[in-house]
Amino acid sequence: MSETIAMATKPLVSNWERLDDWFERVGDRLNPILVKETRQALKSSQFVVTFSVLLFAALAWTVVGSLSQMPQIYTTPSASRLMIGYYIVLAIPMLLVVPLAAYRSLEGEIDDGTLELLSITALSPWQIVLGKLASASLQMMLYFVALFPCMAYAYTLRGVDLPTTLLAIAILLVSGLVLTVAALFLAPLSRSRTGRIATLLLLMMLLLGSEYSIGYLEINMIAYGNPMPADQVFFFAVSTLLLSLSVSHLLLTATAAQLTPESENRSTHLRISLMVLSMVLVGIATYAMRALNGFVDIFIAVFIGVMFALAGLWILGGSLMSGESSTMTPRIRRELPQSFFARSLLTWLTPGPATGFVFASVNIMVLTGFVLYGFHEMEAASGRFRATELQALTRASILFASYLILGLAAVRLVVAVVRINNHPRVEIGAAALISVMVMAALVPYSIGLHFNDYRNYSYSRWQITNWAWTLAEAGPSGSVRWPEVTIVAIAAAIAFFSILLLMPRVVMPRRLATPERVEQERRRISTR
Amino acid sequence: MIATHTVAGLHGGDDACIELRRLHRFFGKTKAVNDISFSVARGHVHGYIGPNGAGKTTSMRILATLDLPSYGDAFVDGFSVVNDPELVRRRLGFMPDSFGTYRDVNCKEYLDFFARANGLVGRERNARLKWVLDFTGTNGMAEKPIRGLSKGMKQRLCLGRALIHDPAVLILDEPAAGLDPRARIELRKMIRELADRGKTVLISSHILTELAEMCDSVGIIEQGHLLATGSIEQIQREREQHREVTIRVLDRAEEAAKVIAERDGIGSMICDGQLLRFEFEGDIEAQADFVAWIVGQGFRVAEVSSHKKSLEDVFLQVTEGLVQ
Numbered sequence: 001m002s003e004t005i006a007m008a009t010k011p012l013v014s015n016w017e018r019l020d021d022w023f024e025r026v027g028d029r030l031n032p033i034l035v036k037e038t039r040q041a042l043k044s045s046q047f048v049v050t051f052s053v054l055l056f057a058a059l060a061w062t063v064v065g066s067l068s069q070m071p072q073i074y075t076t077p078s079a080s081r082l083m084i085g086y087y088i089v090l091a092i093p094m095l096l097v098v099p100l101a102a103y104r105s106l107e108g109e110i111d112d113g114t115l116e117l118l119s120i121t122a123l124s125p126w127q128i129v130l131g132k133l134a135s136a137s138l139q140m141m142l143y144f145v146a147l148f149p150c151m152a153y154a155y156t157l158r159g160v161d162l163p164t165t166l167l168a169i170a171i172l173l174v175s176g177l178v179l180t181v182a183a184l185f186l187a188p189l190s191r192s193r194t195g196r197i198a199t200l201l202l203l204m205m206l207l208l209g210s211e212y213s214i215g216y217l218e219i220n221m222i223a224y225g226n227p228m229p230a231d232q233v234f235f236f237a238v239s240t241l242l243l244s245l246s247v248s249h250l251l252l253t254a255t256a257a258q259l260t261p262e263s264e265n266r267s268t269h270l271r272i273s274l275m276v277l278s279m280v281l282v283g284i285a286t287y288a289m290r291a292l293n294g295f296v297d298i299f300i301a302v303f304i305g306v307m308f309a310l311a312g313l314w315i316l317g318g319s320l321m322s323g324e325s326s327t328m329t330p331r332i333r334r335e336l337p338q339s340f341f342a343r344s345l346l347t348w349l350t351p352g353p354a355t356g357f358v359f360a361s362v363n364i365m366v367l368t369g370f371v372l373y374g375f376h377e378m379e380a381a382s383g384r385f386r387a388t389e390l391q392a393l394t395r396a397s398i399l400f401a402s403y404l405i406l407g408l409a410a411v412r413l414v415v416a417v418v419r420i421n422n423h424p425r426v427e428i429g430a431a432a433l434i435s436v437m438v439m440a441a442l443v444p445y446s447i448g449l450h451f452n453d454y455r456n457y458s459y460s461r462w463q464i465t466n467w468a469w470t471l472a473e474a475g476p477s478g479s480v481r482w483p484e485v486t487i488v489a490i491a492a493a494i495a496f497f498s499i500l501l502l503m504p505r506v507v508m509p510r511r512l513a514t515p516e517r518v519e520q521e522r523r524r525i526s527t528r
Numbered sequence: 529m530i531a532t533h534t535v536a537g538l539h540g541g542d543d544a545c546i547e548l549r550r551l552h553r554f555f556g557k558t559k560a561v562n563d564i565s566f567s568v569a570r571g572h573v574h575g576y577i578g579p580n581g582a583g584k585t586t587s588m589r590i591l592a593t594l595d596l597p598s599y600g601d602a603f604v605d606g607f608s609v610v611n612d613p614e615l616v617r618r619r620l621g622f623m624p625d626s627f628g629t630y631r632d633v634n635c636k637e638y639l640d641f642f643a644r645a646n647g648l649v650g651r652e653r654n655a656r657l658k659w660v661l662d663f664t665g666t667n668g669m670a671e672k673p674i675r676g677l678s679k680g681m682k683q684r685l686c687l688g689r690a691l692i693h694d695p696a697v698l699i700l701d702e703p704a705a706g707l708d709p710r711a712r713i714e715l716r717k718m719i720r721e722l723a724d725r726g727k728t729v730l731i732s733s734h735i736l737t738e739l740a741e742m743c744d745s746v747g748i749i750e751q752g753h754l755l756a757t758g759s760i761e762q763i764q765r766e767r768e769q770h771r772e773v774t775i776r777v778l779d780r781a782e783e784a785a786k787v788i789a790e791r792d793g794i795g796s797m798i799c800d801g802q803l804l805r806f807e808f809e810g811d812i813e814a815q816a817d818f819v820a821w822i823v824g825q826g827f828r829v830a831e832v833s834s835h836k837k838s839l840e841d842v843f844l845q846v847t848e849g850l851v852q
Binding site for chain 1: 592593594596606607610611612613614615617618620622624626627628629630631632633637641642644645646647649650653689693
């Protein structure tokens with residue numbers, strides 16, 4: 001027997017009721033976490049105190065700052081001092097209080113057991129994370145809106161132009177959002193007490209460091225104006241925005257993956273996000289090559305920065321992917337690509353250490369190609385490199401990529417052995433890479449030291465697994481030349497093709513059919 | 529225009545709504561759940577009994593999709609908790625043993641949040657919210673902050689949260705722990721009413737007398753193993769080889785004790801004046817035959833009583849008090 005209630009929908013009698021009904025419908029479309037967090041925030045003492053202090057500080061600084069500049073305030077441009085004060089008042093909640101509150105909010109969900117209650121609702125981990133971010137953004141907007149009249153007042157005093165003011169506000173907002181994303185990423189990273197303290201310390205260092213460095217940049221910009229020409233401003237603005245978006249996407253995906261049960265596919269989105277971030281970095285470097293030809297020093301700085309960022313990204317990402325579990329749950333197998341075309345293109349995005357290794361290696365190879373091309377462009381643009389230096393850079397790049405691929409192959413094997421009787425977290429991949437690389441460098445060096453009576457000795461090919469020494473010797477004056485590079489590159493190619501040839505066994509698990517009843521139920525839910 | 533909404537969500541039928549198939553969960557070398565299989569029919573209340581550390585919470589967490597089995601699977605309404613957790617969650621309300629709360633949120637906001645999180649919108653959400661507040665008796669507390677609620681009210685609110693999306697299955701982990709007698713009775717009534725409305729309930733508790741009153745079936749678990757499962761009567765029958773019988777013999781009680789003790793199926797005889805207490809092997813029919821026999825032997829039997837084993841007796845008999 002079913003029990004139903006019948007509800008008569010009353011005609012809407014007034015505009016207020018129509019408006020209320022409209023708000024209700026809009027509210028239904030909002031992320032539930034945002035609704036809940038906003039309700040909480042508006043009642044919380046943290047928000048009330050921060051907001052009151054912000055208002056009081058802004059008001060006090062308006063009075064003190066204006067009086068201190070009397071009577072010149074009527075005749076000379078006086079905005080910069082007031083603007084700097086408002087920046088400091090706004091930067092503390094935006095760069096410190098809101099990210100910390102977001103961290104505590106997600107950490108609190110884990111500690112109080114409410115995250116478990118949330119994870120058994122219809123909310124996805126992405127919705128949970130986005131809800132937290134949206135709530136933090138809303139708080140930032142409230143703080144900004146509260147201070148906006150003060151900033152407008154300061155602007156009328158002249159001395160800081162509109163583009164500089166807008167740029168300063170944009171930098172503050174974007175930084176606040178990226179720091180909030182970083183805080184959300186760190187919150188579920190460790191569940192142990194010691195780990196929690198470590199992540200909190202890391203976050204505090206990050207926030208205080210950002211507060212200082214962004215403050216330094218902004219205060220200088222407000223006080224002395226923006227020294228960059230328009231095309232450079234455009235380049236840095238677009239690059240920073242794209243980089244912030246892609247880094248935030250990667251961190252949010254990683255945060256959502258941490259909240260996702262291990263039976264589900266946590267890897268594919270991370271791989272796509274990692275690839276997008278790499279493409280953004282490559283795009284920034286390419287744009288710098290093409291558009292900033294007149295500013296060789298900036299181009300070289302950007303290119304070197306991008307190169308190191310890519311190296312760090314794929315060392316970490318590659319090791320984590322190569323350390324993944326090879327167990328494929330039926331749930332993941334239902335989502336495997338089916339057609340030949342899809343299998344050949346998308347298999348590398350499916351979870352697993354073998355696909356992870358191949359995906360990372362191919363990316364490393366492609367990016368190494370880009371770096372080599374960049375060196376030649378750099379030489380062509382600046383004319384500062386000698387042929388030997390260019391060759392040394394080329395050798396070092398190929399060596400680095402080859403060592404990284406060999407290291408990832410070793411991680412793949414080591415973690416496979418560890419996983420026989422254990423069920424470690426995916427971070428084991430990074431630990432395995434560090435161990436493998438340290439051993440690969442230390443063991444041949446120690447043996448060489450022993451055979452040379454513990455005295456200094458020069459590099460020989462016996463040290464070829466010692467990546468640190470080999471890379472150091474790859475310079476123009478070093479003893480590593482093309483034969484050594486070829487040996488390492490061939491070893492990397494053998495490792496790559498060995499794992500690739502063994503792959504069919506790993507990716508053989510064919511796609512499982514989704515039960516008809518499950519399909520029906522999903523259709524029913526999606527049409528609700 | 530009339531809009532209709534299902535509020536109490538009745539689920540009919542008598543098929544298995546919860547099913548555990550060879551469920552295993554290992555934490556290192558500890559086998560928290562070791563090869564457990566049982567099923568609960570739709571609309572039934574199934575009690576889950578076991579000492580602390582027996583594996584009750586672990587298996588309930590697996591059913592609630594909060595943990596994954598090391599081996600085996602569990603099904604809610606035919607959907608696997610491993611392969612289709614999102615479909616399981618839509619059918620399931622879980623009440624954990626610890627109550628997670630939010631700061632600066634009142635009861636209504638708390639329930640409203642979980643209704644939104646479960647995808648309820650507009651009038652459907654409001655109607656459901658009203659029904660839950662009425663059913664759990666938290667209407668008067670709707671505007672009160674959660675942090676100030678008593679344990680009993682918090683448990684009601686927690687039950688309300690589990691019910692907000694009208695699930696077919698309820699998993700209640702120690703819902704009566706720490707409640708006063710009145711709150712326990714009210715909770716028992718609510719659970720029984722939910723079962724009468726077609727909800728399937730899996731409930732764990734240490735208060736066995738209460739479970740006996742509200743459960744259609746029970747499962748006894750110890751050290752990760754399921755030792756017995758079925759209706760309470762069925763388990764009692766299976767374990768009821770020794771009934772404790774007391775008779776009052778008005779004269780020659782000691783002689784009667786000797787005669788009875790010589791009979792097959794009689795154990796541990798105690799003679800206390802006119803009262804004889806002994807263990808009797810057999811069902812109620814055999815007991816009636818025994819009474820006729822003793823009277824036939826010429827003894828003047830004034831009273832006969834036999835003690836039917838309670839769920840607690842069965843529990844003590846089945847389990848060995850071992851913990852992992």
